[in-house]
Amino acid sequence: MLKDYLPWIVAGLVVLALVVGGVVLTRVTPEAGGSRRRRPRPPRDHFRNGDDPPAPLKRAGVVINPTKFTDLVAIEQRITASCLENGWGEPRFYETTVEDPGVGQAAQAVRDGVDLVCTLGGDGTVRNVASALIGTETALGILPAGTGNLLARNLDLPVALEAAVSVALTGRNRRIDVGELVIGAAPMDEAPDESGAPETHQFLVMSGIGMDAQIMAGTNENLKAKVGWPAYMVSGLKHLVSPEFRISVKVDDELEFRRRARMVVIGNCGRLLGGLVLMPNARVDDGQLDTVIASPRGVVGWVPVATRVATRRRKGHATLDHKVCKEVRVRTDRPVPVQIDGDVIGEATEVSATVRPGCLTVRVSQ
Template identity: 70%
Template sequence: MLKDQLPWIVLGIVVVVLVVAGIVLSRVDVTSPVSLRRRVRPHRGHFRNGEVPPADLKQAAIVINPTKFTDQGPVRERIAATCRAVGWGEPLFYETTAEDPGRGQAMQAVKDGAKVVCSLGGDGTVRHVASGLVGTETPLGILPGGTGNLLARNLDLPVDAFDTAMTVALTGRNRRIDVGELVLGDTDRDGNPVGPSESHYFLVISGIGMDAAIMAGTNENLKSKVGWAAYMLSGVKSLVSPEFRTTIRLDTDPEFRRRARGVMIGNCGRLLGGLVLMPNARVDDNQLDVVIASPKGVVGWVPVATRVLTRQRKGHPTLDQRTCQEVRVRVDRPLPVQVDGDVVGEATEVNAIVRPGVLSVRVSAT
């Protein structure tokens, strides 16, 4: 009997196995093995030999003063090559114009996502580009392209090695520095503007009187040929410039009066040729340094020159130095005014105030 039923029993077992197998297989994607459906972590050497996963590369913006170059092609390629060498994307380039010497271009670069905005031109270009970055977190990179490069010198940045300066701009550290703000125009006794006024940022030195006259009298063609020595020639002509009467107020101190040939207001004090006008001035000390120059005739410049050459910190009657956070200077007649080497007009009154730490500058990492 059992022998007769054995084939049916075997057939039943086979059917049950097939049904169970069908149920199991219906819940498994047999076309996609587990090894393919599971995301396997690649070996740590998987992305070597140029197999780098796609990523957004950082970009630098370069604001160029086109008047400084007869052919921008080679310098643009050097900049792009340096960017590629340190793993950055292709740089963004913007040119200054007579109507907008750098501020608008810097602001546009920030909007375009640049991680650093570099100025390529003279001290004026640096100042205008910086003015577009004041109050932002985007750092300023300084590329030497002018005669003075004064802010770069005060920050110990390379001024004779372009590729090194570009590398610092890309890979250096950020340093917060102060900025001076100079306002031309009359104010009342409470410091409120009376009539039209105009405001300018300065990074190094502003001034009214003799120093502005030197800047105004410097021949641009001569400067392009002999560099900073052109300022010296103009300075010799200004040694016997007329005195003027000035009234000065520092912070909330009482006003005092002087006869002077020039009043300089500095954010830092290192000048061309290794000269230091304001030995105590620092770009991040939250204050301004004021120098009142009042030598008598050509002979009177001897102690002034001695003090500058020896970097003496002790005051001198003909070169009086003060510190403050705000200063008002009134003069007895309209005189030329300069900010970082650019003559911005004439005025009978200027007011300057320090803006602490409002600008980030890329400096050497060491």
């Protein structure tokens, strides 16, 4: 009987041997194409929880006016400590010079790849650093270290160093306007001189001609270092009865008008020192400039002007004109001093100012 099933038994064993052999061969024989079989893919969680490299820390570039400090090393150490406490890396420091008060240093910081450019100085340093950042996406952080710190005050930024660093690193971005002042050379009774190349300057706070520039130029630096902003008031009393000059003013598309004046102030924002407000409705992001023309006669003539400033009224005495515009041109009958954000830059007989809306990013409080 076994003989009858022997052929079937042999056939079954052969089939079983072929199956087992095929399985063994598939495990040890390379697949088609000459490549080995891929290893099983590990679970997704295998790539998480500590396997990713940590993200690089953000770094700030700080442009410092070294003339403002007697112990610069200590200041840099405080800033570095504040950066580390806020989760940032150690900052890069750049010092201004007489030849380059901040423009080149800010541009270098951007080329170095910093995530934020801060200023440590007065309004002049802020203005110069900002001019290199206009139209870029790099934000400006303001660490006030000057006498006036007017832009910081108009933006309600803290003055204390550590608090200012914290706002610069963790605050929100705010787009603000920038004023652009072009200085010409033609008196009002003559045609503009096309042969001379005009000078172009940016301002963030205010620019002006006449008495306010004389006040800036006449402020004693030693007194300013000792008492701060009241030094400007001392200089203001000395120039209270400054000489008048005739002006011709063109505001936007309005007709040109003429009058006598003692000073003309063109503002991007309106808050002055000591809590005084010259232009109550001026805002750094309203896309407009505010122009104030003061023409008081004698010391008594300043009383209504001072009252208007103290009460924060936009409309005031007849000797104080207030214009809101996007562009203004002022021509004078003789050269008068010109200041930009507190820095006197010389004399001129013609200035033109325009606004560049929202072209600068500044870090402000949350």
